[in-house]
């Protein structure tokens with residue numbers, strides 16, 4: 001449920017932003033020049049609020065154009081550098097960052113000066129994000145995660161060296177840049193004040209550079225008496241205490257092994273550390289239960305908010321605001337991958353059980369045999385494409401196995417989509433023989449390369465394996481072990497009707 005912000009969205013650059021608003025607040029800032037940045041909605045996390053008996057809100061920073069809060073910072077930094085004439089269109093921006101700032105700068109670059117961006121990103125950075133950076137033309141330099149900020153091989157030292165050695169290059173250091181605090185103190189905090197109508201008990205923020213928490217706390221604490229600000233970092237991170245220890249956490253974008261200079265710790269009332277497992281599993285819960293596509297660090301923040309809420313009296317329904325800083329879409333190979341989460345032991349008990357159930361238990365050791373497939377409708381290689389198309393259309397099949405008419409051995413299959421495409425493109429004729437267009441199980445493919453690897457599906461194949469097979473394929477030709485005889489054709493529909501039959505004790509859908 002969107003709480004607010006739609007009203008903010010309709011304000012344009014020309015509107016009178018100094019006009020007092022009906023809720024008593026006044027927008028004192030100028031609207032940003034790129035209206036797609038900022039003005040992110042605040043929503044209520046309904047499932048979590050009900051569980052914790054508090055009003056748990058989330059500012060959806062992942063709805064910024066590049067998918068993270070860093071668009072605000074990038075915009076502010078570029079505007080400052082441009083106003084001060086410190087950069088020109090040929091300048092290279094050297095960015096030591098966990099990735100999001102480099103993404104934002106690269107995304108904004110064409111609208112500003114077409115700057116070249118070099119991103120120094122830690123080894124823990126996911127492959128998805130690397131691809132994203134590359135697609136934006138960012139040159140990537142990977143840095144070791146263990147290195148302390150002062151060490152020669154750290155992100156910062158390497159970045160400084162590159163910026164000094166390259167002609168016309170400038171170091172963008174969000175860990176020391178006042179713009180990283182000011183943009184949140186002015187823009188983000190003003191939005192929150194307006195959206196929450198000034199009523200807020202607790203603010204929970206993930207910390208890396210400290211820009212967000214310092215900027216927000218500075219403004220919000222001055223306007224909301226009694227507001228508590230909670231900083232969140234990964235287990236083993238040492239932002240809060242500066243003690244150097246292992247940096248081997250997996251959550252990207254929060255935590256560090258030193259205290260950044262822009263972080264004002266006096267504004268932070270409590271620090272909470274969250275493990276990787278709790279962060280990832282909470283992020284997946286937010287996606288599934290709240291329908292908000294957030295990244296792993298948002299999981300850390302919401303987990304911390306829930307833990308903090310345990311210490312609060314529930315009588316007045318305390319209002320807690322979390323900042324969800326980036327989008328889950330940039331984590332398809334990690335956060336969104338069940339396999340990856342399982343491999344790294346990052347699922348909570350309930351999630352691991354649910355995955356095991358969907359992968360194995362719901363099939364209760366059943367195999368393809370139990371699908372009781374009817375005998376397959378097949379076609380000989382000597383039939384014409386026109387005949388094959390007619391047959392598939394009338395019987396509503398999307399594919400047909402091709403059998404040798406003399407010995408009935410399986411040769412391959414034809415597909416409706418492939419045939420119609422070949423016909424439409426003028427490569428195939430209705431009078432062509434099926435053998436010309438079939439996918440052959442027997443010989444090398446047309447280009448003479450090795451024949452594609454086909455997985456063999458037999459009556460003994462467990463249905464759990466068949467289900468995995470259907471994640472990539474639309475149908476399976478069921479054969480014997482040597483793939484000589486065609487025993488039937490299975491589709492996902494057969495699997496679904498089987499499960500339904502079993503659940504309903506024989507009744508169909």
Ligand code: PMP
Pocket residue numbers: 068070098100101206207208209210211212213252253254295297298325326
């Ligand atoms: N979460 C995400 C997704 C981020 O990209 C960042 C910044 N790297 C943070 C949290 C921490 O914010 P800050 O740097 O302002 O402390």
